[in-house]
Amino acid sequence: MTQAANPYQASITPELKTWIAAQAKAGVSAPKVLQAMLDAGWHEEVALAALETVLGIDLAALQAVLEQALGPAGAAARSAERLPRAVATPEIALDNHPAWIDVGDRQVRVLMHLRLPRVVVLDGLLTPAECDEIITLAKPHMRRSLTVDNQSEEGGDSLNASRTSDGMFFDRGQAPVISALEARISRLLNWPVENGEGLQVLRYGPGAEYRPHYDYFELGQPSTEALLSRGGQRVGTLLIYLNTPPEGGGTTFPDAGLEITAQQGMAVFFSYDRAHPSTLSLHGGAPVISGEKWVATKWLRERVFQ
Ligand code: PD2
Ligand code: ZN
Numbered sequence: 001m002t003q004a005a006n007p008y009q010a011s012i013t014p015e016l017k018t019w020i021a022a023q024a025k026a027g028v029s030a031p032k033v034l035q036a037m038l039d040a041g042w043h044e045e046v047a048l049a050a051l052e053t054v055l056g057i058d059l060a061a062l063q064a065v066l067e068q069a070l071g072p073a074g075a076a077a078r079s080a081e082r083l084p085r086a087v088a089t090p091e092i093a094l095d096n097h098p099a100w101i102d103v104g105d106r107q108v109r110v111l112m113h114l115r116l117p118r119v120v121v122l123d124g125l126l127t128p129a130e131c132d133e134i135i136t137l138a139k140p141h142m143r144r145s146l147t148v149d150n151q152s153e154e155g156g157d158s159l160n161a162s163r164t165s166d167g168m169f170f171d172r173g174q175a176p177v178i179s180a181l182e183a184r185i186s187r188l189l190n191w192p193v194e195n196g197e198g199l200q201v202l203r204y205g206p207g208a209e210y211r212p213h214y215d216y217f218e219l220g221q222p223s224t225e226a227l228l229s230r231g232g233q234r235v236g237t238l239l240i241y242l243n244t245p246p247e248g249g250g251t252t253f254p255d256a257g258l259e260i261t262a263q264q265g266m267a268v269f270f271s272y273d274r275a276h277p278s279t280l281s282l283h284g285g286a287p288v289i290s291g292e293k294w295v296a297t298k299w300l301r302e303r304v305f306q
Pocket of ligand 1: 210297
């Protein structure tokens with residue numbers, strides 16, 4: 001049968017539908033069809049949805065099909081690894097393949113977009129003077145970066161060896177240059193300013209890096225409830241390069257074999273519609289080799305962030 005291109009294949013392909021219909025026509029039972037799809041690497045939710053679409057079997061009946069295919073213990077183990085629900089994400093209007101997006105007071109150039117992981121590379125979100133101004137405002141407040149501590153029930157932060165930068169957070173609207181940036185981001189991503197966390201500024205010296213990680217909050221951890229109580233999940237990230245490190249410091253997406261070179265004023269947007277590796281949104285800040293790197297991060301929440 002058609003192999004799943006990605007083990008977490010998130011959508012039903014036309015080839016899969018044709019294959020299911022042919023199996024049914026040949027008299028292969030639904031549990032056997034399901035088993036073959038799972039063996040070929042299709043994610044259980046996609047396989048079940050495909051059976052529902054093509055064969056018109058309702059969800060309760062599909063659960064019975066799953067148990068017949070896997071046995072009760074197998075079915076229980078599978079349901080423990082179900083995909084978390086998908087939610088709406090910020091989106092850049094790219095349907096007409098625009099060369100630039102009007103964000104009110106500027107035009108931001110669209111350089112590249114990728115569907116999975118969802119990544120868009122942009123240029124001209126900030127002028128060089130605005131980048132320098134943000135660095136100047138941030139500099140006196142820089143401290144060793146902390147990372148969300150998912151073991152703390154209060155959702156606090158802790159030191160993390162995989163993150164060797166200094167950082168600080170601005171409040172939303174803390175300075176005119178920050179407000180202007182936040183208004184542009186809201187227009188660009190079609191997402192309310194209020195759903196954004198405060199802008200974070202990071203500085204990396206030579207050798208400093210941010211090892212690959214996901215920006216969404218991992219579910220089922222002691223801290224999850226506290227983190228989600230402040231506006232729901234993170235659903236998108238905008239990284240804005242405030243300077244151009246001479247060597248190193250790019251942003252990597254290991255699952256896509258992609259590295260974006262840090263260049264002043266450029267930005268990379270990526271989104272993740274569920275708290276799951278199937279989004280392929282694993283990303284990291286590659287080590288700076290020479291010079292330093294300054295970057296600003298805007299995380300977008302599902303709802304108003306407070
Ligand atoms: O500074 C970066 O390049 C970087 C890479 C990955 C920042 C973040 N993640 C982040 O702030 O989440
Ligand atoms: Zn990150």
